[in-house]
Amino acid sequence: MNNVKRISIQKTIGKGYADFWNFKGRYRVCKGSRASKKSKTTAINFISKLMQHPNANLLVIRKTFRTLKDSCFAELNWAITKLGVQQYWDAKESPLELTYKPTGQKIYFRGLDDPLKVTSITVKVGYLCWMWIEEAYEILNEADFDILDESIRGEVPEGLYKQVTLTFNPWNEKHWIKKRFFDAKEDIDILAKTTNYLCNEFLDDADKRVFERMKRDNPRRYQVAGLGDWGIVDGLVFENWEELVFDKNEILKRSNTKTAFGLDFGYTNDPTAFFCGIVDQEAKEIYVFDEIYKEGMSNKIIFEEVERKGYKKEKIRADSAEPKSIDDLWNLGMKNIKRARKGPDSINNGIQTIQDYKIIIHPSCVNFLTEITNYTWAQDKFGKKMNKPIDDFNHMMDAMRYALEDIQGDVFSFD
Template sequence: MGSNRTDILTPAQEAYARERAKGATQRAAYRAAYPGSAKWKDSAVDSAACRLEATGKVSARLGALQEAAARAATVTRAEIIDAQGLLLRKGREAVERHSLADKEMAPAVKALADASDRLMEWLPDEAPEEGAAFCRDFALLLAPPFLEPHRMIADGHRGDIWLAGGRGSTKSSFCSLEVVKYIESHPDQHAVVLMKRKADLRDAAYAQVVWAIRALGLEDGYDMPESTLRITRRSTGQKIIFRGCDNANKIKSIKVPFGYVGCAWFEEADQFAGMAEIRKVTQSLTRGGEGCVRLYSFNPPRSARCWVNAEMERREAAGLPVFRSTYLDVPPEWLGGQFIEDAESLKAADGRAYRHEYLGEPVGIGTEVFDNVVFRAITDDEVAQFERLRFGQDFGWYPDPWAVTGSEWRPGGRTLLTFCEDGANKLTPDGQAERVRALLTWDGGDGLPAYHHLPVLSDDADPTAIAVQRDHGVNARAAGKGKPGRMASYRFLQSLSEWVIDPERCPRLAAEVRALEYAQTPDGEVLNEIPDGNDHWVDATRYATMDEARRARGYRKAA
């Protein structure tokens, strides 16, 4: 479906305006912008060009380009005086060489003097100071750790800038501000903002750039339609394009209306599979340009051997900068009292989780996915006291099984206790419903078994199975697994102070957790990627805690 916007120029209209700004006639500009008009009569071209230039958006764009050209062509009083002197010297030489009478030179000299005087009256008293096209006191918006990378970019740095930090370190705020500043400072270039998952863009990177535009007081100069995931600078037509890299090969399809991509921001760069995938994306983005500023912001993964942590070590060993920051480097009033209180509370309750989440330290040592799991027996007396039960299920047939788990969530201690499971191959939704009801049937308080109608957050991939289970009295609901997504919900389980699993009650879950390791390349590089396929009971538990994971990520609760 085409856009309903009336103020965006087509590529041909933009080309016409640029040709006119260079000084081309209407006829020449129209033929250059619309090659199909080559066979038209001159009168037809002139008529079409007049109509085109009379339209409001083309006229406004042409005016902006001409104004920019005029600013670029500014002359000073000193330059005019120098020109006058040069012309007068040349005139005297011509008089002496050709014996011209003074009266023959007088009209030319008078015309020069009159024109120069009129121009001198129009010019300001002093030559304007040369300054940047975009001026803003970034010191008011940047935390101290980001002043050095800001100066690097302002001085014309091209290449990679790596920014690692924990929660509240404002690294994403810095990147979004620099993206907008770059657009303002380079009117012939564009920016691309990338995340691994397209589903995360709107609530994360896009919202962050909108914040930056407003923080800089520039909202009147940008069109920010959330539906398109493209932000346009009105005066120039520059684009800030947002893309998910679910399929890195599709990045080749990014097209800009003019110029090239001069700035790229990889938000949550650790979510990319590895440097090979990063390189594939950057090679596609930077074709045809004169260099690109590439910003990489991320929270270091838990595993010290993960590729992004290894890449930071490699860069630092080679003398290349990696900029690290934490919430402790940020003015407390920027974060608010609740943020500080939450950080200090976690520090007291679980120092290791605090170091990872808030200080950005890779607290894991190897390739294991879960280093916070405790395998122990969960007693019947403990189960009898559970009050915040969470059930989830992952659908499968064969060879993938249907899997369901039950856990107790303890938010105060950030602890999860998984105490029951079930599963089978080739089990129909009717059979699944019967097994779920059995799992949810226990003492009703009077010594008699009762069915507890608790929510069972379920794999979204099979809405038919959910519907059948509901028909059989199971309170099955879609987990909304698209947000926060697989890796983010894994990170929630990894962030727990403790995940207790009873290996006797939950043998299949325990086996999966013990076997899970991060993926590795053939040469041993550890990727921030968890192999899919042998994690069905882990998935069931992820779905069971999806609401908690959403809240931890700041997402709105799924409908």
């Protein structure tokens, strides 16, 4: 390119990220609340840097590959448009990648659910020197991060540098990221920072009122989702669980196993949550093998997504608080959907029954993993535990309870 395009980074992304933008050490780690600009700032930063460094290539990672298209890939395309450089970039969805046309540099996208594809990348131009791990909180096993970290290796020419960037919401203070990066003593190779919505000058009054209501109505969530503080997790509702790769078809070959599907409705502020599990009543195990978890889903979109995944004909228990939505889904073709049975103490009774089981969670079920690691017993104003769970991180948890109502027999009788 002969033309030089000059932009004002401060006008484009605002304030609060100068140190993040300019840091060249090995680890650049940013935890932040909702609307803190962290993902959009990171996307603009990488597009800008790649166009300045003709030998650099970027690898973008999330725990599951299927989540990349609607998150990082979309954010990077947004950044390209925001910078007005669309004519220089080529976007492909199969395979998912972005190419800087003047040099052939690439942005690669990979999920940890296919580790061989992560470790086998060979770049055609320059060096694979940068990595962006979005929603890094989803990576619960530090050893998985170490494998990723080791993939950014080797010498790079003068003027270039190797760097791993992690961005995430800080739901749980016990996560390995806190100890490794935020609790580390002074280290020139680590920048660990916290951002929140207060540094986002582009929010309007309606956006700000969302956080004001959160501060008033849900102070615990406000500390994390509003201010970006670490979530303090004490008194988990479900403690007997593990993350494990398994083949659902092999599990279903066992005797005394049944599938279980549950649906919790959401829309604007809360996600719709769809739980897919297998119950082994003899082994006292619940296997969580798939999920749907998304905001803004109309009933038609819910039906289409359930149908696409192949679960339309399954017996599904759904939140009885929305009978109209259940009727809509039945009319669309989900003929085995039924209302969940709710009654006095149905939440606690369901929890107590599930607590007798070990819950095995497939790594692809990242939203279920996030909820179960944050679903705790509520506390009163004196900090004393109450005999009810918090009204938060409960969408997949509720969907699981509904699903398990459909398992017949004394073991799963929640009436």
